Amino acid sequence: MNNFVNHPIISVDEIIRPTHLEIDLKALAENFSRIKKHVSPAKVMPILKANAYGHGLIRVAQLMEELNADYLGVAVLEEGILLRQIGIKMPILILGGILGNQVPLFLKHNLTITAHSIEKLRQIDETAAQMKTKAKVHLKIDTGLERIGVHYYNAENFLEVSLKCKNIEVEGIFSHFANSESTDLTHAKLQLERFLEVLRFFEKHSLKKPIRHFSNSGAILQLPDANLDMVRPGIMLYGVYPSANVKKTIEVRPALTWKSNVVYFKVIRAGHPVGYGSTWQANHDVRSVTVPVGYGDGYMRSMSGKAEVLLNGKRYPVIGTISMDQIVVNIENDSAYNGDEVILIGSDGKNSITAEELAEWAGTIPYEILTSINTRVPRVYVE
Template sequence: MSDPLSQRPTRIRVDLGAIGHNLDAIRAHTGRPVMGIVKANAYGHGLVPVARHLEARGVEQLGVAFVEEGIALRRAGIRVPILVMGGIFGRQAPEFIAHELEITVSSIDKLRQVEAAAEQLGRPATVHLKIDTGMERIGVHSYSAAPFIEAALASRWCRIKGIYSHLACADDPGHPMTARQLERFLEACAHFERLGAPMPLRHLANSGGVLHFPETWLDLVRPGIALYGVLPDPASRPALPLRPALALHSRVVYFKVVRAGASVSYGASWHAATDTRVVTIPIGYGDGWPRALSSRGEVLVRGIRRPIVGRICMDQFMVDLGPQGTAYNEDEVVLIGTQGGESIRVEAVAKAAGTIPYEILTGLNERIPREYTGGEPAMAG
């Protein structure tokens, strides 16, 4: 008997070739080594398949948010260096070291915890020092970096591979915050020179930095959403020939005629102005398709944009074909992607939902099967 998930009409299709194309475009644009960010299930594209493809394309480093993601990659056989960028708990430190994961050290206290774990295991830890230049998230403030760097250099069990910070406003090419953050970061890095110590790998540029701020590229760039062919913000400039890697498709599961004046879905918030044809699509907010798209989003049916009507349900939503529109059960419906001569980009979906593309992509959960093309070997999930 076949896997029931393989029969679900709702599917995510990931073009690994597009991700490889974007990696090449970013390399050509920046001339820098790349840390491919694959946290949050590779922005909804699939952690292990994407990481395998990036490794096969020679990416220099991978970045994840949590130690669990790093361990999952190691267990899948990924050998490329992996930096865990999130804050850590002291009791997790041995797991980082055991799985050869690079650790973000964000304070002297965290440094001591990592150092103690490494000494106990008899294995040095590879660390990246996190400097806070304006996010106020994790990391030592740039103006307090000197004693932090001195402590790290004095550590017998911590090998400093990198030093980094995170840009808060680089998605907007006109925002002055990026210049201030770069200045603060470089001032913190200068402590290595003052102490006569070798400069570690400096990395600062996220997708916005890659697109808009060449001065932030430094020694390595860390593209996230741009790697998947998506612009991080409406203010972003399409400075590179990026190709979207993810498409979301489903199929018509039901067709009906709704009489004029009848309401559709929960809350009776939408009423048909005239007799109209409505189809039901088997995906909902339980899959991560935002309820905020209720009576606001669009899909493609037979190459024509059609509006979502009524409230999106947990597992289904309805689409108005109009009085003369035609569709049959099992016709393909495109939520993100291209059909005929029309396309719906994830940026447009995010705008309609009042959110950002990151939230749309990472919200698409594991209920939706994923299919992969353009990679070696072909994979499905």
Template sequence: MGAMSTQPHASPEPDDREAARPIDERPTRIRVDLERIAGNLRAIRAHVGVPVMGIVKANAYGHGLVPVARHLQAAGVDQLGVAFVEEGIALRRAGIRAPILVLGGIFGHQIGRFISHDLEITVSSLDKLRQVEAAAEAMGRRAVVHLKIDTGMERIGVHSYSAGPFIEAAVASPWCEVKGVYSHLACADDPASPATAAQVARFAEACEHFTRIGAPMPLRHLANSGGVLHFPDTWLDMVRPGILLYGVLPDPASRPTVAVQPAMSLVSQVVYFKVVKAGHAVSYGGTWTATRDTRVVTVPIGYGDGYPRALSSRGEVLVRGRRHPIVGRICMDQFMVDIGDGSAWNEDEVVLVGTQEGEAIPVEAVALQAGTVPYEILVGLNERIPRDYLGGASLAPVAA
């Protein structure tokens, strides 16, 4: 049934039809609905009633850094957030003019690049503040900074209980414009966790120092996706949704208090069909054996694309609107699917994440099957998989 032809090409030289084909024909694709992302931005903004910093770090959670940032900018996002200076520079080179905060820690030799590309800097200690001041003075340009307060994450930032001298020094700096002050919530994905209330209290206490010294209060931002979903007292002056912006809940404990829609589908096609005889094993290590004559199809995507090997003999895909199990170990570039007594032909669509004929496999379910979190599934899908964009303007690749 639908067996793949093994006939060789008549000639190794490409003909006119070959030359006219798009360079990238790979049947495995990521489809990104940009209008859904814009719709999610609108839903989040309506829910919280304050400005939104759209987080586009890690290739926009696998959705594509530049295309997503362009669309968010067109949709009126208030600010963008990235993890590293390189991500911010890539956005500036792509023509993104929205304010961009780099959320990660900084190294002294990088600071000039922040300033020259008009990127806002996370300052997480008094020593880092002095380094920013020195670089800004040397360039003759003020740096725009956000002060990072550690309220319980223990990652980067000045501890809330010792933030006073840090805040005073930043406010007094002639070379730093203190635009924001923020912290990060460690447990907000779980609405039952008491940790968030403690972090809110610590952050409020640190921010009171601006009032005590008579300084204007900068933008206070605290809420990540979990905060947006569950904790209104974290919304403050701006929120920083990441995974929620892409229509995905951050944790099985999270409540869907905002009506968002998933923006990503991961699809491929059947590349081969066979009947595996009863007693025959499938894939590396022979970890799965057919108990009866079984129809098995091969799908051309694997852990080399970031599809988790942990889904071996655990994951499911959709073929012709029906769920079918992955069997045997997932290979670097391919895996096999037991379609039982079902039918499938070469080039039939296979849905790994998304919907087909009324059935759905959400990324949250894939993460549970793989024993991980949705974040890791999304950001793990690498650049070997082409991305197609729906709902936005044509987006050509941007040179570095």
């Protein structure tokens, strides 16, 4: 039996579980190509954190390397090490905060480090000296998100210290937007102004500028002045826009379809409640099907009473409370059979269900929907 966690790349013939994701590699490649063309001559760093937004870290990384992306961005050290272990050679930036005792692993695996404080700079420099190597770092400037990074108004001292670190190569410098997907770009433009002011340090000291990067998906779409030397597309790479109101200046299409199959058909009699808590019942007999997916897969319980699926090209409501492993779908007087395909996210004929819809039903954002799809859901890659 396949271990889907440790071996996430499988073929259609190997599918054991009815519930699975189909990832359209052609859609991913087209989205990447459109982004690259739009931001040229800026470089592109696809963001593959959180299992490539649910699409499967390993195969998406391999595709981005095949497409000659300039850099890869992930959130945590373990993601970077995994990519090195499966043979990815291209530069990889770990975007998140680090602990000093992690630095040797960065250097061992040739991973680029986010330096987000003077203390971390010194730890990286000392460790690199001990290991007789040079660390590659990108300096993180906080321009208004208030997570990690040196505040823009304290950045000059940070940059001066970086110049004194003999065992560090400052390859890049970056910040991150808080509101780039908003219709009101006032704060985003203020953040950009702050970042550009920090960058004047290099001109003032006649220094070569490191790679400057700031733009996430929202900024790529709405704030071209922020593209600078490199951009970091995240959710839009996978064909989902960062917000409902963002300007869609680049056409992208979803790469992910979430499928399952009917495993049981029955008639529910009038007055017989469905599911945990007995939250739903009909006043007439209805036909229903059971589908093997639930909140244990990332099909969120908070969608109970709101979610719909596609079956034979038609929308049907999910009834009762979504359980860990199964949902019940009301098909009223229609017919369905064991093995019939059920679409949870994706298209069937003229109808479609989007990640944005699931987010609305769950009271969250599409980012959470995609990244919450559990690793026990197999990923199948199609051209």
